[in-house]
Every structure is written in structure tokens, then in C-alpha cells.
Amino acid sequence: MSFGARIxxxxxxxxxxxxxxxxxxGAPVASGFQxxxxxxxxxxxxxxxxxxxxxxxxxxxxxxxxxxxxxxxxHSLAALWYGGPYxxxxxxxxxxxxxxxxxxxSPQIIMTTEQVEHDLNxxxxxxxxxxxxxxxxxxxxxxxxxxxxxxWSGSQLNTSLSKDxxxxxxxxxxxxxxxxxxxxxxxxxxPVRTTEGWCVPVYxxxxxxxxxxxxxxxxxxxxxxxxxxxxxxxxxxxxxxxxADARRAFILLRDYTKTKRIFISxxxxxxxxxxxxxxxxxxxxxxGISGIRLHEGRxxxxxxxxxxxxxxxxxxxxxxxxxxxxxxAILENDNEKSFSYPYMLQASDGIIHVTYSWDGKKVKxxxxxxxxxxxxxxxxP
Amino acid sequence: MNCNQLHYFYASLAPWLALSLLLLGRNPHPSRLRSIAxxxxxxxxxxxxxxxxxxVRWIALLESNPSITLTLLLAIALIARVGGPRLFRxxxxxxxxxxxxxxxxxxxxxxLGLSPFDSxxxxxxxxxxxxxxxITVVLLVIGNRFAYVLVLVxxxxxxxxxxxxxxxxxxxxxxxxxxxxxxxxLIVISxxxxxxxxxxxxxxxxx
Numbered sequence: 001m002s003f004g005a006r007i008x009x010x011x012x013x014x015x016x017x018x019x020x021x022x023x024x025x026g027a028p029v030a031s032g033f034q035x036x037x038x039x040x041x042x043x044x045x046x047x048x049x050x051x052x053x054x055x056x057x058x059x060x061x062x063x064x065x066x067x068x069x070x071x072x073x074x075h076s077l078a079a080l081w082y083g084g085p086y087x088x089x090x091x092x093x094x095x096x097x098x099x100x101x102x103x104x105x106s107p108q109i110i111m112t113t114e115q116v117e118h119d120l121n122x123x124x125x126x127x128x129x130x131x132x133x134x135x136x137x138x139x140x141x142x143x144x145x146x147x148x149x150x151x152w153s154g155s156q157l158n159t160s161l162s163k164d165x166x167x168x169x170x171x172x173x174x175x176x177x178x179x180x181x182x183x184x185x186x187x188x189x190x191p192v193r194t195t196e197g198w199c200v201p202v203y204x205x206x207x208x209x210x211x212x213x214x215x216x217x218x219x220x221x222x223x224x225x226x227x228x229x230x231x232x233x234x235x236x237x238x239x240x241x242x243x244a245d246a247r248r249a250f251i252l253l254r255d256y257t258k259t260k261r262i263f264i265s266x267x268x269x270x271x272x273x274x275x276x277x278x279x280x281x282x283x284x285x286x287x288g289i290s291g292i293r294l295h296e297g298r299x300x301x302x303x304x305x306x307x308x309x310x311x312x313x314x315x316x317x318x319x320x321x322x323x324x325x326x327x328x329a330i331l332e333n334d335n336e337k338s339f340s341y342p343y344m345l346q347a348s349d350g351i352i353h354v355t356y357s358w359d360g361k362k363v364k365x366x367x368x369x370x371x372x373x374x375x376x377x378x379x380x381p
Numbered sequence: 382m383n384c385n386q387l388h389y390f391y392a393s394l395a396p397w398l399a400l401s402l403l404l405l406g407r408n409p410h411p412s413r414l415r416s417i418a419x420x421x422x423x424x425x426x427x428x429x430x431x432x433x434x435x436x437v438r439w440i441a442l443l444e445s446n447p448s449i450t451l452t453l454l455l456a457i458a459l460i461a462r463v464g465g466p467r468l469f470r471x472x473x474x475x476x477x478x479x480x481x482x483x484x485x486x487x488x489x490x491x492x493l494g495l496s497p498f499d500s501x502x503x504x505x506x507x508x509x510x511x512x513x514x515x516i517t518v519v520l521l522v523i524g525n526r527f528a529y530v531l532v533l534v535x536x537x538x539x540x541x542x543x544x545x546x547x548x549x550x551x552x553x554x555x556x557x558x559x560x561x562x563x564x565x566x567l568i569v570i571s572x573x574x575x576x577x578x579x580x581x582x583x584x585x586x587x588x
């Protein structure tokens with residue numbers, strides 16, 4: 001090749017690299033978390049409130065799991081879960097229910113294995129772990145897991161959009177988040193709104209088990225995304241992201257080591273970097289946890305209070321940003337049953353919602369306010 | 382052709398090229414009939430329906446983002462095997478395996494969790510495109526034809542004909558990575574053997 005031809009190719013290269021730089025392909029990692037404002041009544045004057053109910057009381061399925069609850073733009077609530085004959089059944093479906101006038105409506109099926117197979121034009125083994133992102137424009141972004149092969153380590157993340165409040169859903173899209181056959185990316189815990197879109201806690205459980213963050217932004221229904229890592233190795237998973245302000249945040253982590261403790265990691269740069277996870281004084285039997293930050297800065301976590309088994313579900317409070325924790329209430333305690341995968345949300349009216357799998361058969365919701373939390377804390381020595 | 386159809390079509394190319402090469406067999410000079418029939422039979426096999434999906438979509442279940450590099454290398458190999466021009470010389474193939482090995486070692490261990498650093502994340506920023514361009518320039522300067530493949534990879538990083546939006550998936554996939562590592566190991570072994578033999582020969586020749 002002549003010298004002139006090489007120069008011409010080098011120029012073409014420059015243009016190509018310039019094109020890559022200009023077009024870009026990832027979602028911008030957010031410059032800050034958005035903290036939802038609460039319309040709280042005077043906390044001191046508020047009466048303690050506590051209530052529990054089954055969201056899917058009318059549903060008779062052998063298996064339901066991984067429930068989440070979301071506050072929609074109109075401040076109503078919606079819940080999601082998956083269910084079917086058993087955990088990895090191809091017949092599992094994703095269910096959606098809205099709360100109307102304080103009553104949970106009959107669950108609607110919003111995603112089936114057949115629909116995902118049709119939309120992605122490839123076979124799928126089964127579905128799981130749905131999560132909803134209520135966009136400020138009123139559209140609903142659904143994230144969910146599908147398993148290509150094997151069990152959860154063979155999972156991949158998918159998304160779909162609803163512009164009519166969850167009645168109809170757009171064609172399912174696959175997110176590519178791992179270079180090795182795009183295997184083993186899962187979602188479970190509460191997403192957080194950012195200046196650019198959403199920050200969604202995700203995790204990988206293939207060769208390693210470790211927590212990550214998925215950064216999503218959306219324009220005209222088209223999403224762009226990228227992810228960042230919280231920790232590596234075979235250590236912790238299922239992160240629960242708790243922003244304190246635009247820059248500071250905490251992550252509570254399910255343990256996959258022999259420590260059998262809930263781990264905590266901190267960020268002071270809007271989630272760009274995270275401290276090395278440290279064990280807290282709360283036990284963790286390799287089970288899901290969920291946490292929120294109350295309006296006075298205290299952290300509240302729902303967890304299985306044991307180093308083995310999921311027969312107990314409790315609440316603990318931290319007044320020092322996760323350095324120490326105090327148990328304040330037991331939500332469930334029955335050695336014959338299993339209570340797992342809690343999901344916490346504080347709605348804009350200040351009411352705290354905890355949903356969880358009740359013995360793998362029902363989705364239970366516990367609701368209470370900060371006055372009840374204060375009362376429970378005061379009862380403890 | 383909409384975006385999804387483009388993704389499906391692109392993801393079908395690498396399996397079709399690979400199967401065509403396999404059907405050509407090990408004969409370095411296949412007959413004209415076999416050269417024409419193999420790609421056609423490969424396409425037929427990949428379109429066989431299996432539980433509602435053609436076989437090629439079952440392959441997409443595992444690998445829906447074959448890299449542009451792998452696809453082009455398979456195409457170059459197939460063109461040579463069916464009697465077309467030999468686009469790559471041995472040094473061009475060596476460069477392909479070396480770049481694939483380097484990319485594999487940078488990408489996979491860290492991306493799969495070996496460290497707190499996620500190398501896959503680089504593919505959503507400009508750094509990987511710049512590094513690929515730098516390697517391309519070096520290969521162009523030394524006259525290595527693998528540079529042309531990398532030019533097309535850079536083009537792919539702009540247009541992304543695949544599902545993935547990550548630039549790593551334009552450059553490398555697990556199949557190309559594994560082939561590259563095996564090929565590089567074999568090249569190193571054969572180099573060691575050949576230098577060992579010539580070294581022994583030199584030593585024997587010494588008085």
C-alpha cells in the first residue's frame with residue numbers, strides 16, 4: 001500500500017473515532033441522585049399507623065416471588081411479582097396490580113414467556129424478578145429477568161415500556177450487560193431517580209457474585225444504558241441503594257461470604273465510586289434485604305434476622321448512617337414458613353410500604369408510618 | 382429492514398459462515414460443487430425449525446452478539462476456501478489472534494468479577510474506540526491487513542448492527558476470544574519448538 005493510501009486510511013480512522021466519540025453509546029452516569037420530597041404530616045403530631053394485607057389475596061398460585069411496589073406519577077401504588085407452578089417454570093408469568101381507593105385490584109398478567117419469546121424471536125426458559133420504573137412523563141418502564149438456560153446464573157435482563165398505565169406493553173428489548181454470552185445479570189431492588197434518568201441496583205451471579213448499578217436514560221421511548229460496579233469477586237449481591245442526598249448514598253448488600261452479615265458500602269460522588277463493603281452488626285442468611293432512609297436521616301432495613309433460614313422477618317433502625325443497628329420490630333416469625341425478598345418504599349405521603357414473599361405463596365404488604373417506627377424504637381431497651 | 386431485523390440478520394451471519402466452513406471439510410481444495418453447496422446447505426440447516434424457532438435463533442439464545450471481528454474473519458476464511466482471493470496472509474492471521482488474545486485478557490477476567498474494576502464498562506465510553514484506533518494505526522503502518530478488519534470494527538462501533546450497545550461486543554466475543562487464546566498458545570509453542578530446533582542445530586554445528 002502506498003504512503004498516500006496509508007495517510008488516507010489514517011484520516012478515515014480519525015473520522016471513525018470522532019464518530020464514536022460524538023455519537024456515544026452509553027447512558028451518562030448521573031451527576032446526582034434525586035431525593036423524592038415527602039408530604040409528611042408533622043411527625044410528632046402523627047398517630048402511629050400499622051397495617052398488613054395480602055396484595056394477591058384472590059390469587060391461588062403454588063409459587064409467587066420477588067414482589068416490588070412502586071408509586072406512580074399520580075401517587076397511586078402499583079405492585080409487581082412473578083408466579084406460576086414453581087420457581088423456574090416456563091409457565092411463570094409477571095403479574096401487575098394497582099391499588100385503587102386503598103384496595104389492591106385483581107392481578108393482571110403483563111408478561112408471559114411466550115410473549116418474550118415472540119418479541120425477542122428466540123426461545124426463553126422462564127421469567128422472573130420484575131421491577132417497575134415510573135417515568136416522570138407517566139410512562140412505565142418494566143425491567144425483568146428471563147432465563148436463557150440453567151438457573152439464575154443463566155439469566156438476562158429485558159425491558160418494555162407502557163404508555164397507558166400498564167395495560168399494554170411495547171415490544172420487549174434485551175439489554176446486553178455482560179460480555180460473556182450476556183449471561184447472569186439480575187435486577188431485584190428499588191431503583192432511584194437520578195438527574196439523567198434512573199440508577200437501578202443490579203447484580204451478577206455467574207462465576208462471581210457481585211453488586212453493580214445500571215444507569216438508564218430515556219429519550220422518546222429509546223433507552224440508553226451502561227453499568228458500573230460496586231464490588232467484585234464472589235462476595236455480596238442484591239444491592240439495596242439508599243441515597244442520602246444528591247451525592248451521598250449507601251448500599252446494603254446480601255452476603256455471600258461466610259461472614260453471614262449484612263454488608264454496607266458508601267458513596268460520596270453520586271454512585272461513581274463505592275467504599276469497600278463492610279459487615280454490619282445485622283445477620284444475613286444469604287437472603288434478600290431492602291432499606292430506605294427516613295426523612296430525619298435514619299436508615300431502616302427489612303431483613304431475615306438469622307444466620308440460617310428465612311422464617312423471621314424483622315426491621316432494624318440505624319441512627320448513625322449504618323454504623324450500628326437496633327432491632328425495632330418483628331414482622332413475621334414462624335418456623336414453618338418462609339418470608340423473603342422484602343422490598344421497601346416510602347411513598348410521597350410518608351407511608352412506608354414493605355412487600356415480601358409470604359411462604360412463597362402470597363405477596364404480603366405491611367404499611368406503617370414514621371410515628372409507628374418511633375414508637376417501636378422507644379419500646380426497645 | 383427495521384432495527385430488530387437488522388440485529389437478527391447480523392447475528393445469523395457468523396453461525397452461517399462457521400457452518401459453511403465446517404461443511405467444506407478439511408480438503409484445502411474443495412470441488413466447485415461443494416464450494417457452492419456448502420453455504421446453501423448451511424443456510425438450509427440453520428433455517429430448520431425446532432420448537433417454533435429456526436436453529437439459528439437457538440444459537441442466538443447463547444450468542445446474540447457475535448463480534449464484527451469474528452464475522453469478518455469467518456468471511457475471509459470462507460472466501461479463501463471457496464476459491465476466492467486469499468485476503469489474509471499468515472502474518473495477518475497472527476495479528477488477528479494476538480489482538481483477540483490481548484482483548485480477551487483485558488476484558489473477561491475483570492468483567493466476570495475478578496476485580497472491583499469492570500473492564501466491560503470501558504466499552505460504553507470512548508477509551509476502547511481510541512485504543513482500537515491506535516492498534517489499527519500500528520497495523521496499518523506495518524502493512525498488516527488485519528487493520529482493515531479493525532477499521533470496519535470501528536465503523537461498527539458507530540452503527541452497532543447488533544443488540545449490544547457496548548463497543549467491546551463489536552471487537553470481541555467469547556468464541557473469537559477462546560479461538561484467539563488457543564491460536565496464540567499454538568503459535569508460541571510452534572515458535573518455541575522452531576527456535577529450539579534451530580538453536581540445537583546451531584549448537585551442533587559449533588565445533
